[in-house]
Amino acid sequence: MPTIDELEKEYLRKHPKSKELYERALKCYPSGVTHDARFAKPFPIYAVKALGAKKWDVDGNEYVDYVMGHGSFILGYGDERVVEAFQEQIPKAVHMGTSTELEVEWAELIKKIVPAARDGLIRATSCGSEAIAMAIRLSRIYTRRNKIIVQAGVYHGKGDATLLAYHGPPFGKCNTLGIPQGVKNDVIIVPFNDLEAVEKALATGDVACVLLHCNNLYTEEYIKGLRKLTKQYGAVFIMDEVVSGFRYAAGGAQEYYGVIPDLAVLGKVIGGGAPIGVICGKREILDYYSFKDDYWNRFIRIAAGGTWNAQPICIVGGIAVMKIILKERGTIYPRLYEIGRRLTKSFNEEAEDLGVTAIAVGLPYENPSLFTLNFLNRPAPSEKMYLWQTGPTSFEDYWIKAEFKAGSQAEYVNYLALTNSGVHSMRGISFITCTKYTEEDLQKTEEAFRTTLKALKENNLIGTAE
Known part of the structure; x- marks a missing residue:
């Protein structure tokens, strides 16, 4: 050797x-x-x-x-059906800055496949990191609470709050320079598979959400236990399916484990290889994106743009992949x-x-x-x-x-x-x-x-x- x-x-x-x-x-x-x-x-x-x-x-x-x-x-790489979808769209427009029929078809396919989306709503973002950040924001508005629970050693993207749990041990201390103490105060890091630690944190009554990065080593009992505890204590259960979505099963870890969260975050496969992110889940939570009366629009709703949200190139790739999944799952x-x-x-x-x-x-x-x-x-x-x-x-x-x-x-x-x-x-x-x-x-x-x-x-x- x-x-x-x-x-x-x-x-x-x-x-x-x-x-x-x-x-x-x-x-x-x-x-x-x-x-x-x-x-x-x-x-x-x-x-x-x-x-x-x-x-x-x-x-x-x-x-x-x-x-x-x-x-x-x-x-x-380069599945002919997905490549063809990109090739057909590029001469028409890469980006138009308007709503398209494509984004409606894309969302309808997500609702058909992803359990959390079926009876809920969907919001497109430009990447998984952005979707995670907005899911946390939605959960804080919905619950009127600030703290979040994150599993130790997982990556939810580049947001300050979730990066605290990424590297360790010791967690909350590695690679955290530049993250304000005020952000750290609202993050509770728990070890995998410790429902007792999660319940202890939830029992304080100030936790807005529990995040689960789905492609990690958890017991099925732990995942189902998180769903039960978040319901019991009124916190939003967020499943980060940026990697596991459409990979663990057609409907992701939700389908694989038989657990439906309040919110799910998707990415990667959903764009057919092009950059994209998705938040989907309960209508009453996603409704904070909705436009209503003047007071609501000015003081309550989330004001959120996103130049690349549902950009046609990303959408056609996702449509092609989801159609293949439905046919060949x-x-x-x-x-x-x-x-x-x-x-x-x-x-x-x-x-x-x-x-x-x-x-x-x-x-x-x-x-x-x-x-x-x-x-x-x-x-x-x-x-x-x-x-x-x-x-x-x-x-x-x-x-x-x-x-x-x-x-x-x-x-x-x-x-x-x-x-x-x-x-x-x-x-x-x-x-x-x-x-x-x-x-x-x-x-x-x-x-x-x-x-x-x-x-x-x-x-x-x-x-x-x-």
Whole structure:
């Protein structure tokens, strides 16, 4: 197996043009990138084309892709039906600044598929982050309360309030410079799967909403418990389905778990690959966007524009994808689950055969359409395996999980080994799937898993089984 030095040399040999572009990018962008997940050492690859489940970089290297536009594609890149929808719309207008028939059709399809939208209303935004911010604002108006509850370690976009919970442990302290104390005072961070902590916070009577970032490790009992508690204490239950929407199932995590929130936030797939965000849910909450009498319009309603709201290009992509989902949902989701189950099983079996401490965890756990790779510095006791299967249950659990994590050098070597092997994912550890992988693609991915695990073992960057 190659040494770290050999892996680095191979990466440099395969990516000279990407290296040149990165040197130019460093003069334009902080650390040379436009998204945190695209940062990579020694430099990121620069892509020029993507089709189906493949991606090609500026140096002509081909990859089996598991980034999928940060989760925007379930049908793979360049699905002919979606591309055709874009091509038909572009000559007509990219943007007109007026209402269109397209946005009505798009909303009607959302109402047909997404449980929270069926008897409710919808509001378009330009991205998921914006939709989350507006959903929080709506919940505060509706309840006349200020505080929000957020799960520890999740990403709800770039808003100050939700970013407090993103990095940790310790949560609420990492990457929080520039967030005013007044904002921090209104955010309650709770560990996964701790209904007692949630109820204790709700019992104060000043919580406007509970946010659930759906593509994480929660027990089904926890999700259903949140729905019950928010009803009991009069808080708005918001399910962030920007990633899980149309991915866990046609109707997202709501359909998968059988839980309907007060508000749901959508994005990514709903635009067919173009930028978009959606808030949908109860009429009485979304009604604060409505125009009424002068007093209401001046003092009560949310005044909200949005240059790119329901922009035609985004809308036609979403319409095309939703029509395909309605027609092919019986094959799309079994295929996604099949791929996720196979790849997580392959990775875990390879780790076991090599006697190394690495775990692939699917989301949802039993029927994954995305999964993450976890590298441990030593074997975890069996009684702690729930940390990687159903998630933490206390703040202490986050510290325990962090203690088992292999160092950053392990993730670096994993990224080099996978990328050199022609497999590309976010940071080398987050894998998002589509329906378009061939048997050859999956076998190539499995071989890359063997390569990276062997490299990690040979370079003593990962624990070995006892």
